[in-house]
Amino acid sequence: MIFGLSLRCVQKPFELTILGTSSATPTRHRYPSAQYLRMDGAYFLIDCGEGTQMRLVQYNLRMQKIRYILISHLHGDHFFGLPGLLTSMSLFGRLDPLTLVGPPDLEAWLNHTLEASDSRLTFPLHFVPTQTEKAATVLEEEGFRVSSFPLRHRIACTGFSFEETGPELRLNVDACHSKGVPVEAYQAVKMGEDYRKLDGTLIPNAELTLPGHKNRRYAYVSDTAFTPDLAPLLQGADLMYHEATFMHDLLERAIQTFHSTSVQAAEMANLVGCKRLLVGHFSARYSDLQPLLEEARTVFPGTELAIEGLEISL
Amino acid sequence: MIFGLSLRCVQKPFELTILGTSSATPTRHRYPSAQYLRMDGAYFLIDCGEGTQMRLVQYNLRMQKIRYILISHLHGDHFFGLPGLLTSMSLFGRLDPLTLVGPPDLEAWLNHTLEASDSRLTFPLHFVPTQTEKAATVLEEEGFRVSSFPLRHRIACTGFSFEETGPELRLNVDACHSKGVPVEAYQAVKMGEDYRKLDGTLIPNAELTLPGHKNRRYAYVSDTAFTPDLAPLLQGADLMYHEATFMHDLLERAIQTFHSTSVQAAEMANLVGCKRLLVGHFSARYSDLQPLLEEARTVFPGTELAIEGLEISL
Numbered sequence: 001m002i003f004g005l006s007l008r009c010v011q012k013p014f015e016l017t018i019l020g021t022s023s024a025t026p027t028r029h030r031y032p033s034a035q036y037l038r039m040d041g042a043y044f045l046i047d048c049g050e051g052t053q054m055r056l057v058q059y060n061l062r063m064q065k066i067r068y069i070l071i072s073h074l075h076g077d078h079f080f081g082l083p084g085l086l087t088s089m090s091l092f093g094r095l096d097p098l099t100l101v102g103p104p105d106l107e108a109w110l111n112h113t114l115e116a117s118d119s120r121l122t123f124p125l126h127f128v129p130t131q132t133e134k135a136a137t138v139l140e141e142e143g144f145r146v147s148s149f150p151l152r153h154r155i156a157c158t159g160f161s162f163e164e165t166g167p168e169l170r171l172n173v174d175a176c177h178s179k180g181v182p183v184e185a186y187q188a189v190k191m192g193e194d195y196r197k198l199d200g201t202l203i204p205n206a207e208l209t210l211p212g213h214k215n216r217r218y219a220y221v222s223d224t225a226f227t228p229d230l231a232p233l234l235q236g237a238d239l240m241y242h243e244a245t246f247m248h249d250l251l252e253r254a255i256q257t258f259h260s261t262s263v264q265a266a267e268m269a270n271l272v273g274c275k276r277l278l279v280g281h282f283s284a285r286y287s288d289l290q291p292l293l294e295e296a297r298t299v300f301p302g303t304e305l306a307i308e309g310l311e312i313s314l
Numbered sequence: 315m316i317f318g319l320s321l322r323c324v325q326k327p328f329e330l331t332i333l334g335t336s337s338a339t340p341t342r343h344r345y346p347s348a349q350y351l352r353m354d355g356a357y358f359l360i361d362c363g364e365g366t367q368m369r370l371v372q373y374n375l376r377m378q379k380i381r382y383i384l385i386s387h388l389h390g391d392h393f394f395g396l397p398g399l400l401t402s403m404s405l406f407g408r409l410d411p412l413t414l415v416g417p418p419d420l421e422a423w424l425n426h427t428l429e430a431s432d433s434r435l436t437f438p439l440h441f442v443p444t445q446t447e448k449a450a451t452v453l454e455e456e457g458f459r460v461s462s463f464p465l466r467h468r469i470a471c472t473g474f475s476f477e478e479t480g481p482e483l484r485l486n487v488d489a490c491h492s493k494g495v496p497v498e499a500y501q502a503v504k505m506g507e508d509y510r511k512l513d514g515t516l517i518p519n520a521e522l523t524l525p526g527h528k529n530r531r532y533a534y535v536s537d538t539a540f541t542p543d544l545a546p547l548l549q550g551a552d553l554m555y556h557e558a559t560f561m562h563d564l565l566e567r568a569i570q571t572f573h574s575t576s577v578q579a580a581e582m583a584n585l586v587g588c589k590r591l592l593v594g595h596f597s598a599r600y601s602d603l604q605p606l607l608e609e610a611r612t613v614f615p616g617t618e619l620a621i622e623g624l625e626i627s628l
Binding site: 087 | 338371
């Protein structure tokens with residue numbers, strides 16, 4: 001029983017690794033945007049700046065496990081690494097299908113690039129265009145849902161929200177057994193349903209379940225001007241990544257370029273009510289990121305820097 | 315006089331830096347093909363695999379000095395780094411023109427890429443398409459000439475030859491002075507011409523000049539099957555880079571994929587009669603390159619490995 005109980009209690013992996021965190025141009029130690037996300041058995045790549053495939057190799061992350069690639073927008077520092085990664089996947093003999101989510105124009109460009117470079121993918125690539133007008137579900141499979149939401153940038157740009165959708169209740173197996181609930185009904189009970197016996201008796205769900213873990217959520221807020229009206233949509237995210245291209249003394253520059261400052265990222269974290277905030281997409285002008293972190297922490301203490309190689313478990 | 319003499323004798327810089335040396339897919343320590351070449355005041359980038367701009371930053375090489383970019387062929391490991399580099403040059407405010415030499419299809423792809431990524435170059439880009447049928451001069455300016463020559467690969471591919479074209483003779487100033495040669499005639503004399511005085515007397519060039527330095531030449535032999543009939547064209551190169559994707563036990567694989575082995579690269583060096591051979595474009599299967607080097611040296615002792623960061627002065 002203890003073994004079974006411990007199995008039911010264990011949290012599934014929900015792990016993020018930062019691959020690139022520079023804005024616009026790379027620096028000696030920072031590559032353009034890319035993140036690697038694992039939600040249990042599903043592996044995602046979020047944005048794919050130049051050099052992403054090198055970072056995957058350097059951090060011992062297996063590129064072939066990636067099942068979904070999501071591109072926030074078509075500025076080069078967010079997608080110029082895509083052709084190299086896809087052709088490497090092919091050169092290593094990939095057969096598993098891959099889903100690519102991104103702005104509509106990405107598909108034609110990618111096809112042109114593959115054709116120009118005499119490349120043929122060895123695996124099926126399914127393209128899902130993002131909507132830039134309103135929030136939308138872009139991926140939904142057993143156990144998770146990924147939504148996109150529009151951001152305010154110089155060109156069409158979306159953020160992404162990654163949510164667990166599994167049952168939040170644990171089955172009280174002893175209670176189910178003693179009350180005669182058959183195994184076939186367990187899944188429905190875990191999803192919160194009451195159970196009605198053949199004789200018509202209703203057993204309330206609360207008598208058959210125990211509190212389980214809350215479904216977790218990661219929000220990726222890519223390049224954007226400060227957009228407080230986004231907060232209700234991201235309410236309750238466990239972890240939010242928010243771009244913080246500039247320190248707050250460059251607020252005017254941030255406004256002009258449709259980017260955010262570290263203080264604005266932290267303000268968004270307060271509005272969203274997230275547990276932790278990760279800031280990244282740092283301007284190449286900052287070699288020392290500590291002042292940027294300290295500035296954000298004055299507004300939202302639970303801030304961390306998206307340093308390349310950093311692994312965060314939700 | 316000694317000061318003047320030493321000035322005339324000094325060799326102009328002719329320096330190569332290896333930026334990337336992996337074939338097809340990058341490895342933990344090797345990036346795809348790219349080389350940085352300086353010929354006196356002219357800076358060239360030869361091929362531009364993904365991550366080239368990062369390597370330039372890592373090796374403290376100023377991207378804005380590059381005046382000419384030459385792309386051997388349109389396999390991704392030789393040109394996927396181009397959009398990132400060109401847009402970074404623009405983001406850093408480049409105004410100086412840049413000449414891009416490469417296969418004809420490169421131009422349309424690059425234009426599509428710039429358009430798709432909402433990028434506008436801040437500098438004039440002049441495109442020179444390469445010929446894939448026969449050798450041709452692609453760049454010629456004071457002091458140097460760059461030629462392209464067809465290679466035998468799966469797709470159209472050219473190598474490049476970089477030659478100094480300055481005068482190979484040093485002026486014997488004392489002799490010119492004593493024989494009454496005016497300063498206006500010095501340039502012609504340095505180029506090898508005799509001088510005819512106003513009274514009709516001919517002074518042979520040999521009496522007015524001293525042996526100078528020989529014009530140097532670097533030959534870049536990109537992806538190719540073993541092509542011995544190329545040797546006469548490259549005769550007398552001081553340094554030849556030749557791809558050596560495989561060790562010789564994988565000769566069959568080299569033939570199938572239109573690549574060369576380390577032994578074949580060394581055989582080409584003997585046929586060309588070059589002074590030094592640099593081998594690169596190593597298959598990702600080799601983590602230790604020493605056996606590949608040793609194998610090549612059994613055939614051509616003056617072989618070196620194109621290791622990233624290596625600087626070679628001709």
